[in-house]
Amino acid sequence: MPERTYNPQKQDINLFNTWQKEKLFHFNKESGKPIYSIDTPPPYANAPWHMGGAIHYSGIDMIARYKRMKGHEILFPMCLDRNGLPIEVQAEKEFKVSMHEVPREEFLAMCKQILDRVGDMILNICRILGFSNNSFDWDDVYKTDQEQYRALTQSTFIKLFKDNQIYEDNRPNNYCTRCKTTIADNEIDYRSGNHILYDIKFKVKETGEELIISTSRPELIPAIGVVIYNPKDNRYKHLEGKTAVTPIFEDEIPILPHHYAKMEFGTGILMVCAYGDSGDVQIFRELKLNPKPIINTDGKITDAVPEFEGLKIKEAKKEITKQLEEHGYILEKVDTAHNFPTCSRCGNDVEFLAMPEYYLKQVEYLPKLKEYADTMKFFPDFMKKVWVNWLNTVSIDWPISRRRYYGTEVPIWYCKKCNHPNLPKPGPYYQPWKDDPPFDTCQKCGTSEGFEGDERTFDTWMDSSISEIYISLHPHNKRDDDLFNQLNSRDYICDIRPQGKDIVRTWLHYTMLRGHQLYDKPAFNHAWISGHVVDRKGEKMSKSKGTAIYPEEMIEKYGGDSVRLYGAIEASHGSDIRFNQQRLQGISKFINKIYNIARFVSSFPSTASGEMELQPADEWILSELSQTIAESIQGYDVYDFNVPAKALRKFTIDLFASQYIEMVKGRAYNRDEAFSEKEQNAAHYTLHKVLNIMIKAFAPLVPFVTDFIYRGLHGKSVHTENFPDPIKIIKEKKFTELTDVLLESNSLIWKFKKDMKLPLNTPIKKAILPKSLEVFVLDLKTMHTVEQISSEESELDSEIKKFILVNGEKLIISL
RNA sequence: GGGGUGGUGAUCUAGCUCGGUUAUGAUACCUCCUUGACGUGGAGGAAGUCGGCGGUUCGAAUCCGCCCCACCCCA
Structure with a gap:
């Protein structure tokens, strides 16, 4: 390298x-x-x-x-x-x-x-x-x-069709007149905007009194099914069971109390049409009213309203409003904010139209799905609520057919005589809109007068699910x-x-x-x-x-690697990440650091040629590594990669690179043979061992740099290796209780030299190290170029610096 | 309107389940330093009334209540 x-x-x-x-x-x-x-x-x-x-x-x-x-x-x-x-x-x-x-x-x-x-x-x-x-x-x-x-x-x-899990129904549904298809509730977006609220004059047939109804959609007056007011609204209570007469069209409409009417909205009395919005659909369903739909799939007025037939919704609205105005039926116009349901795919406003569509049953399975939600494990756990909450609000079955082209075709041919839906055998791929059916006679009436292929496709989620x-x-x-x-x-x-x-x-x-x-x-x-x-x-x-x-x-x-590690390190699993290029750049520096640690370690022989004797510093770093791996596994096991990413980075920089490598450099080089061969070999062994395990533990996060290093050292891929086992790293964990003292003491010496404006390799004539760090004395001595380690304060010269560590121990150095 | 998640130095984030020394770490910033891997480096520094208000408590980022703000999903 x-x-x-x-x-x-x-x-x-x-x-x-x-x-x-x-x-x-x-x-x-x-x-x-x-x-x-x-x-x-x-x-x-x-x-x-x-x-x-x-x-x-x-x-x-x-x-x-x-x-x-x-x-x-x-x-x-x-x-x-x-x-x-x-x-x-x-x-x-x-x-x-x-x-x-x-x-x-x-x-x-x-x-x-x-x-x-x-x-x-x-x-x-x-x-x-x-x-x-x-x-x-x-x-x-x-x-x-x-x-x-x-x-x-x-x-x-x-299969599900034959199991009676699927049925066709002619229900009003969200319909996009531009995409020309029915769409599911979760395909709807809301667009905020303004519309004009018209106060329109109706008449009560029985009493002859005037009734002012606010609506944003006067073009739907011919489609009104019922007029409602809030049951608590004293202004209208006397109208219960009476009949409203629509302007221009003179249709007679029942008046009923219904909680859906908000007293504070407009005049508090409103018209329910086939169909103005999802609330209208609900009320029609609830009151079992017979709808009179006036809009077709092209978004135009049907022959149900001959005077306006063929006009687009917007044109019809303009025309009807004009006529209402000419006859003095409009009392007031107010510009109001409104959230329009729109097609999430094309942005067009959604209409509610009744179309025959296939439905997959789901309502009756909700209890079972809730059971699954209970037993299934979510990572992170709180995401479970999102689904459970949804299960609690689902109230209708899933419309699965779409009047679109690029999708999986509904595999049905309809008999030209009896219109019976004929389904082919499961297995092959069918395209009924262009293929002949794989059968000659109708399964129901037995005739062979030909078939009409279904032209629809499925909702995408039918495939994805x-x-x-x-x-x-x-x-x-x-x-x-x-x-x-x-x-x-x-x-x-x-x-x-x-x-x-x-x-x-x-x-x-x-x-x-x-x-x-x-x-x-x-x-x-x-x-x-x-x-x-x-x-x-x-x-x-x-x-x-x-x-x-x-x-x-x-x-x-x-x-x-940087982009991957950035994603892992930036936030714990399940949180949003605010993208920040500066921090991504920081990660790329860290990747380089890993590479350079490997470069340093690989400059030493990987297998100790002779015997070796692990030194306390070696045992210490191996023990720390073992703990870090154990911590990483805890995160990996719950697929929260934030945990190993942070733990491994901390180990790599704060302990391995900054402390251990600095401590062991002297022993690893062993230029003036201050150390025995066994001691030197132990340094080489430990450097390689730590690198090796660190690389494996990092491999799932940063697969490129780790494999590059691992192949360079071992001639094979790290990605086919087993994940390191913390208990196999070192027999017995040792010295990890000294980590804080070690870090503090090293840092004090570095800071002292720095404050004295001395280079870090300036020799220290004599020093007393904290008692607990005595085990590391040989490595620390070379690390800080200490010429003589003392045990008594009296042995020191006058020019001394004395520190008291957090744990009360003394660190004294003399230049 | 309902549900969910979150609000911690300039930026992002840990800690909150189970209240207790000086609030974690990173990035950026400032100062200094070429020591035999790394200047994409090292050492040090400055920087926070933990969204707001109130409560419980000897003690609250952490518990409780209310409010505000942002995002996501849904109506």
């Missing part, structure tokens, strides 16, 4: 390629080791990673590397998520098209183009961060849009039923689910739900939930605000 500094740009990628060539991390179920499976979150390949992805996945890789060194065979596939709305929205933006206006095949090709490009960028970051996934060969990396994966999604659907099944069944993308049966013979399907805290309610939730429905057991034994990497103000990194920081640049500058 001739270079004075570690150069990640030069070494890292070479090492990564070496690992790949050696197939170091390939999954081999025949290895005889217990298998440990990690359900890697497939990175979503619509946009490149910012620092968050890089740091999050680094943590996941640390789990894999630690478990590997603890003797497990690691199932840890690399993957890419390539289904769903975000990619379609991205394609529409990039190619300036609208999905429904280009041929389906063409549109899919556009999506693929983006997916391939972004996927490459993400995989490249994985390489320069040194991830130890089973393989990075393109054929080994699984993609959620590959045939094998989609076929698995479809076969689980077919079986990832743990896919990886257990397809190591290196090759189907292996034996492996699956072996893994599935346990009480859970997969060992660990690592993921971000933001998708506990989606990915984790849906996976647990489906694991239960398909295999009647929890999908995971452990869930590892990370916080976010945010910008320096603590806000989400955002490309549009310019606050996003991209990992490539940082890795180029400071190396993959």
Whole structure:
């Protein structure tokens, strides 16, 4: 190691390629080791990673590397998520098209183009961060849009459909008129803005009195199902059971009390329409009203309102408002702040439309899922609450079909005669929108008048929520039923689910739900939930605000190891990290320090040629090391890499480099043969032993620099070694109670010389060391160039400096 | 509106479960130092009313109550 500094740009990628060539991390179920499976979150390949992805996945890789060194065979596939709305929205933006206006095949090709490009960028970051996934060969990396994966999604659907876990229903749902699809609740964002609240004049049929209703959506007047007021509202109590007459349309609408009406909102009386917002949907459902929907999937008025048919919502609003105004029905207009539900994928305002969609049952499984939440282990523990809290609020089943293109197709053909949904056999991948059905006659009516393929796709989470099944069944993308049966013979399907805290309610939730429905057991034994990497103000990194920081640049500058260790050392697991480049730079200096310690140690022979006799200083540092390793393991075992990162850094700098190496230099060089060969050999032995163990303990965190050093010293990879065992480092722990005195005493001597403006190698004529440090006397003598150690104060000359240590002992030096 | 997490020197962070000497560590900063790995180094220094207010207590960063602020998720 001739270079004075570690150069990640030069070494890292070479090492990564070496690992790949050696197939170091390939999954081999025949290895005889217990298998440990990690359900890697497939990175979503619509946009490149910012620092968050890089740091999050680094943590996941640390789990894999630690478990590997603890003797497990690691199932840890690399993957890419390539289904769903975000990619379609991205394609529409990039190619300036609208999905429904280009041929389906063409549109899919556009999506693929983006997916391939972004996927490459993400995989490249994985390489320069040194991830130890089973393989990075393109054929080994699984993609959620590959045939094998989609076929698995479809076969689980077919199974659940036959088990009556899936049903079709025509319920009002969130609908994006731009994406032209139903979307789930958790795909909705809220946009704050303003809208105008109109006070509109209605009439009460029975009494003829005027009724003023506030609404922001006058265009929905023809869709009103009921008019409500708060039951406590004395202003309207007398209207119960009476009838309101709408302006212009003259429809007769029942008036009812309902707690949903807020007395202080507008006039306190409001119209409930099909459908203005989620509250309207609720009330229609609750009162079992017959809805009269007036908006179609294009966001236009239907023939239910002939006067305005074909107008877009906004146009209709304008037109109706105009007419209301002309007839004097509008009394007041107020500009009010409002939170608009919007499509989280495209940003368009969401409407509520009734559409026939497939639903997967989940409400009846909530008690079981709560049981799983109890028994399953979360790291960190408090993240469990996020899921439990969600389980307590779920009230409807999961709508799983989407009217989109880039996704797994709903594998159903409908009989042209009886419209019966015909499902194929599970196994192959089906594309009903373009393929002929794999059967000729209808399973219900027996006729062969032809079939209509379903054109819909699944919600992306339908694919993602079986990832743990896919990886257990397809190591290196090759189907292996034996492996699956072996893994599935346990009480859970997969060992660990690592993921971000933001998708506990989606990915984790849906996976647990489906694991239960398909295999009647929890999908995971452990869930590892990370916080976010945010910008320096603590806000989400955002490309549009310019606050996003991209990992490539940082890795180029400071190396993959630095970025990884930074993520581990910055905060304990589960906390957010505020990204700070200055501190990242500090980490890169520390990496260099490790390298230079190794450079120093490797300048001495690694195996003592003759006999050796461990000196107290040697036993001391080995004892300290043993304690540090024990502490690190405590953190590693709960996947909180902040603990080993901090403990190891502290040991490396504060004890090994600053104290032990300085103490032992004289003995290791032994220039004037003040030490015996046995003593010198012991120094060489200890230096190498500590380095060796330190490197292993650091390996899961900083795989490049550690492997570079380890290969240089031992000619093999550190990553196939076992994690060090603290009780094997030294037989009996010794002298660790002296650490504080030792540090204090050394520091006082250094400070004294410094205060005297003397170089640190200035000889000390005579000294009295603290009594307890007597065991280290020979090493301390050379360390501080003390010419004579005294035991009595009277032996000292006049020019003396006397210190009293914290523990009351004396340190006296005389120049 | 509901739930979650957090607020500790310039910046980030440990400690809080179980109250008790001088509040941990890192980065940045200032001063000094080329000693046979490392100036991407070493030594030292300065820097905090532990978000605010109130309570419990001999004693509170830690326990209790209220409030404020930030972020995440949900309605």
